[in-house]
Amino acid sequence: MNLVRHPLISPAPGTQRELVSLHYGKPGGQKAYIQASLHGDELPGMLVAHHLRQRLDALEAAGQITGEIVLVPVANPIGLSQFVLHAHLGRFELTTGENFNRHYPDQIEAVAAAVEPQLGNDAKANVALLRRALKAAVEAAPVDTELQSQRRQLMALSCDADIVLDLHCDAQALMHLYTETPCWPDCEPLAAFLGSRLTLLAQDSGDNPFDEACSQVWWKWAKHFGNRFPIPQACLSVTVELRGAADVTHELASADAKNIIDFLRWRGLIAGDKPAVPQAVGDARPLAGSMPIKSPVAGVLTFVKEVGAEVLAGEVLAHVIDPITARVTELKSPVDGLFFARDFLRFANAGMRVAKVAGREAIRTGKLLGA
Numbered sequence: 001m002n003l004v005r006h007p008l009i010s011p012a013p014g015t016q017r018e019l020v021s022l023h024y025g026k027p028g029g030q031k032a033y034i035q036a037s038l039h040g041d042e043l044p045g046m047l048v049a050h051h052l053r054q055r056l057d058a059l060e061a062a063g064q065i066t067g068e069i070v071l072v073p074v075a076n077p078i079g080l081s082q083f084v085l086h087a088h089l090g091r092f093e094l095t096t097g098e099n100f101n102r103h104y105p106d107q108i109e110a111v112a113a114a115v116e117p118q119l120g121n122d123a124k125a126n127v128a129l130l131r132r133a134l135k136a137a138v139e140a141a142p143v144d145t146e147l148q149s150q151r152r153q154l155m156a157l158s159c160d161a162d163i164v165l166d167l168h169c170d171a172q173a174l175m176h177l178y179t180e181t182p183c184w185p186d187c188e189p190l191a192a193f194l195g196s197r198l199t200l201l202a203q204d205s206g207d208n209p210f211d212e213a214c215s216q217v218w219w220k221w222a223k224h225f226g227n228r229f230p231i232p233q234a235c236l237s238v239t240v241e242l243r244g245a246a247d248v249t250h251e252l253a254s255a256d257a258k259n260i261i262d263f264l265r266w267r268g269l270i271a272g273d274k275p276a277v278p279q280a281v282g283d284a285r286p287l288a289g290s291m292p293i294k295s296p297v298a299g300v301l302t303f304v305k306e307v308g309a310e311v312l313a314g315e316v317l318a319h320v321i322d323p324i325t326a327r328v329t330e331l332k333s334p335v336d337g338l339f340f341a342r343d344f345l346r347f348a349n350a351g352m353r354v355a356k357v358a359g360r361e362a363i364r365t366g367k368l369l370g371a
């Protein structure tokens with residue numbers, strides 16, 4: 001394993017953060033890129049990365065890694081260090097207020113224009129050419145803040161990968177995945193290996209989150225070039241929501257790491273007998289059908305349904321209680337669907353989103369991701 005340090009722009013004299021990437025196998029074949037805790041306060045992925053590293057060390061010692069596997073166990077050292085009044089705030093950068101998982105750079109048109117004269121009828125050659133040009137464009141993009149240098153480095157490590165897994169978590173939730181619709185055929189076996197109950201599909205959900213920045217180049221280039229050149233969907237990029245923020249246990253992380261290794265072996269990056277794809281336990285639904293449940297009033301929040309429940313439209317999920325007036329407000333599901341995520345806070349502000357139910361119909365429009 002080759003450990004590489006990538007210094008970020010120093011935000012102040014005497015201060016220097018870095019990203020650390022662990023490189024297994026060798027370039028030339030398929031490449032998988034896995035990063036943990038891009039939201040610095042979402043820790044299940046970091047423990048999965050720890051278990052993955054041990055498994056990868058053993059596979060490397062046994063000479064079984066046939067592809068290239070890059071693991072970034074701490075994808076956001078900036079957010080990881082943000083404590084304010086003893087609260088860990090790893091989702092938004094304190095300097096700018098920006099979400100660490102938004103605003104990844106888009107080099108699609110520039111790269112398309114640069115490589116067009118060299119594209120041809122060989123899809124594989126087109127993929128290699130586009131990957132080289134994209135990586136060069138990402139690395140050459142100017143940055144002038146620590147946050148931008150972190151985003152650029154993460155993109156530089158991942159943008160030429162066949163498989164990108166971005167390990168996150170929700171507040172209290174079932175394991176679920178986000179991927180772009182053109183990735184679903186490649187994502188379906190991953191969902192089965194991970195035992196994920198739900199995959200939320202969207203195309204260009206808004207504000208360029210990391211996973212979409214890695215996958216969208218391919219379908220956008222395919223659209224750009226039309227039928228002039230064959231451009232396949234050459235990157236499966238997935239945000240893996242590893243349940244809830246407090247689901248940080250060796251039992252879960254070890255099982256998740258094993259399932260990721262099984263998937264990589266099934267894909268051919270690790271030698272040995274391919275495992276059979278497990279029976280799926282979930283399905284894919286439109287992100288536009290994942291309905292946020294808002295509280296219209298403030299009060300003490302208590303849930304009357306557990307995550308994992310299949311609910312009907314109109315079913316009560318939670319109560320919001322004003323202890324001064326004794327008023328109890330029922331929060332109901334707007335659709336039939338899977339109650340898959342809820343907040344861990346037990347006080348709701350007026351207008352706060354406190355839970356999510358995944359229906360089957362695409363209802364919402366506009367930007368589909370939350371803050």
Ligand SMILES: [Zn+2]
Nearest residue numbers: 039042168169
């Ligand atoms: Zn996250």
